[in-house]
Amino acid sequence: MDLGRHTYALTTTWTGNRGSGTSGYRDYDRLATIEVAGKPALPVSADPAFRGDRGRWNPEDLLLAALSECHLLSYLHACTSAGVVVVAYRDEATGVMRESGGAGHFTEVLLRPVVTVADASMIEAAQVAHRQAGEWCFIANSVNFPVRHEATTLVAGQ
Structure with a gap:
């Protein structure tokens, strides 16, 4: 086994x-x-x-969703390990696919997580945790294009 x-x-x-x-x-x-x-x-x-149905998920949506969720889960783990208390997380992710010669491929994905932490003392570690999450994310490690991060960190109650 x-x-x-x-x-x-x-x-x-x-x-x-x-x-x-x-x-x-x-x-x-x-x-x-x-x-x-x-x-x-x-x-x-x-x-x-x-020629698809816009009301249903498509492969491109699913790939972007997999990258966004994988980063989220890896990030939450990294924050827990670093003592960062995350109280909210929202990602506005985008991906670029180029068509050429009847085929296509993604050229990049940009994740834009907005993270809210419990205390201002956690901001720096929360920002560093995105790098760790990028290294840990199984899906990002499986694709042949860059997955970039433009994160924003907020403090609860501010």
């Missing part, structure tokens, strides 16, 4: 067959459902720019 190895499983089911399958590029919907045992189903689609 490899204690450092973690395996994840899900099922993705395409639900966009309008009756003629993929008989033509405009003849099917980009709708699908992602399911993980014991969790609510996630309705997904393509980005609207690629």
